[in-house]
Amino acid sequence: xxxxxxxxxxxxTGLPQLDFSTFPNQIFWLLVTLVVIYLILDRIALPxxxxxxxxxxxxxxxxxxxxxxxxxxxxxxxxxxEKALADARAEAQEIAAKARAEIQEDLDAAIAKADAEIxxxxxxxxxxxAEIREGADAAVVEVAKDTAxxxxxxxxxxxxAAAIESAVERKTKG
Amino acid sequence: MDQFVPAPLFGGDVIHWWTPTNVTLWMAIAVLSIAAxxxxxxxxxxxxxxxxxxxxxxxxxxxxxxxxDVAGKDAVKFFPYIFTLFLFILFANFLALIPMxxxxxxxxxxxGVMALAVFLTVIIVGxxxxxxxxxKLFWLTSAPPVMRPVLAVLEFIxxxxxxxxxxxxxxxxxxxxxxxxxxxxxFAQITAAAPLxxxxxxxxxxLEMLVAGIQAYVFTILTCVYLKDAxxxxx
Numbered sequence: 001x002x003x004x005x006x007x008x009x010x011x012x013t014g015l016p017q018l019d020f021s022t023f024p025n026q027i028f029w030l031l032v033t034l035v036v037i038y039l040i041l042d043r044i045a046l047p048x049x050x051x052x053x054x055x056x057x058x059x060x061x062x063x064x065x066x067x068x069x070x071x072x073x074x075x076x077x078x079x080x081x082e083k084a085l086a087d088a089r090a091e092a093q094e095i096a097a098k099a100r101a102e103i104q105e106d107l108d109a110a111i112a113k114a115d116a117e118i119x120x121x122x123x124x125x126x127x128x129x130a131e132i133r134e135g136a137d138a139a140v141v142e143v144a145k146d147t148a149x150x151x152x153x154x155x156x157x158x159x160x161a162a163a164i165e166s167a168v169e170r171k172t173k174g
Numbered sequence: 175m176d177q178f179v180p181a182p183l184f185g186g187d188v189i190h191w192w193t194p195t196n197v198t199l200w201m202a203i204a205v206l207s208i209a210a211x212x213x214x215x216x217x218x219x220x221x222x223x224x225x226x227x228x229x230x231x232x233x234x235x236x237x238x239x240x241x242x243d244v245a246g247k248d249a250v251k252f253f254p255y256i257f258t259l260f261l262f263i264l265f266a267n268f269l270a271l272i273p274m275x276x277x278x279x280x281x282x283x284x285x286g287v288m289a290l291a292v293f294l295t296v297i298i299v300g301x302x303x304x305x306x307x308x309x310k311l312f313w314l315t316s317a318p319p320v321m322r323p324v325l326a327v328l329e330f331i332x333x334x335x336x337x338x339x340x341x342x343x344x345x346x347x348x349x350x351x352x353x354x355x356x357x358x359x360x361f362a363q364i365t366a367a368a369p370l371x372x373x374x375x376x377x378x379x380x381l382e383m384l385v386a387g388i389q390a391y392v393f394t395i396l397t398c399v400y401l402k403d404a405x406x407x408x409x
C-alpha cells in the first residue's frame with residue numbers, strides 16, 4: 001500500500017485512515033453532521049412520521065369498527081328480512097287453507113244438493129217404471145183375455161166370457 | 175489509496191479542525207439526502223403515502239421495531255439517537271459508492287467516534303439507571319460460582335473490546351470493499367485482463383451495495399444489543 005501514489009502530503013506513508021493529523025477535522029465535521037441529522041429527525045421528521053402512522057392506525061381502527069357495525073346492521077337486516085319472509089309464508093299458507101276450506105264447504109253443499117236431486121229423480125223414475133210395469137201387466141192380461149176369447153170363438157168353442165177371464169187370470173198369475 | 179485522503183475543498187495544504195474538506199462536502203450531501211427523504215418526502219403527511227413517504231416510513235418502522243425488539247420497550251426514547259446513526263451510516267455508505275465520491279465511513283476517525291459515543295452512552299445510561307448494580311453485567315449468576323470471577327474478567331475484557339470491533343467492522347468493510355474495486359479497476363488497464371476486470375468490478379460493486387446496507391444494519395443492531403445491557407444488565 002505504500003507503493004500507491006498518495007495525494008495528501010500528510011499521508012505520505014501508510015493508510016490515510018491512520019493519519020492522525022486529519023482526525024480533528026473529521027471528528028469535528030462528523031459531530032456537526034450527526035447533530036444536524038439528529039435535529040432534523042427529532043424536531044421535524046420523526047414527530048411527523050409518528051403522527052402520520054398514528055393517524056393511519058386510527059383511520060384503520062375506525063374503518064374496521066365501522067365495517068363491524070355495518071356487518072352487524074346487515075345481519076340484523078337479514079334477520080328482519082327472514083322474519084318478514086317467514087311471516088308472509090305463514091300468512092299465505094293460512095289464506096290458502098282458508099280458501100281450501102271454503103271451497104270444500106261449497107263443494108260439499110253442492111254434492112249434497114246434487115245427491116238429493118238425484119235421489120228425488122230416481123224415486124220419481126222408479127215410480128214411473130212401476131206404473132209402466134203395472135200398465136203393461138194389465139195390458140198383457142187384457143190382450144191375453146181378448147186373444148183367448150178370439151181363439152175360443154175361432155175354434156168353435158163356446159164359453160162364457162167370465163170363465164175365459166178367470167182361466168186366463170189363473171194362467172198369467174201362475 | 176488517494177481516494178481515502180481528506181483534502182481541503184478550497185485549496186491549501188493545511189487541514190485545521192475547522193477546514194471545509196471533502197469530508198465536509200460528502201457529510202453535507204448525506205445530510206441533504208436525509209433531509210430530502212425525511213422532510214421533503216414526508217411533507218404531504220398523507221394517510222395513503224406517496225412512494226418517497228413510504229420509503230421514509232419503512233425505514234422508521236424497521237429501526238423502531240428493531241430498537242423495541244432488541245433493546246426493549248424502554249429503549250424507545252433512544253430511538254432518535256439510534257436512527258440518526260443508522261441513517262448517517264446508510265447514506266454515507268451508499269453515497270460512497272458513487273464514483274469519485276469520498277467514503278466518510280471508511281475512516282476510523284468517523285466510525286471510532288460513533289462507536290465510542292455508543293460505548294459511553296451504554297456506560298453512562300447503565301450507571302445512571304442501575305448505579306453500582308450495573309457491574310452485575312460482569313457477574314454471571316447463571317455460571318457455577320467457581321467460574322464467576324474468571325468469567326467476570328473475560329466479560330470485562332469483552333466489554334472494552336466492543337467499541338473496537340464495533341468501529342473497525344464498519345471502517346474495515348467499507349475501506350476493503352473500495353480498495354478491492356480499485357484493484358480490479360487497476361487490472362482493467364491491462365488489455366488482456368480488461369474483460370475479466372470489468373466483470374469483477376461490476377460484481378464487487380454489487381457486493382458493495384449489499385455490504386453498504388448490511389453494515390449500517392449491523393452497526394445499528396449492535397448498538398441496540400449494547401443498549402439492552404445498559405437498560406437490563408441482569409442476564
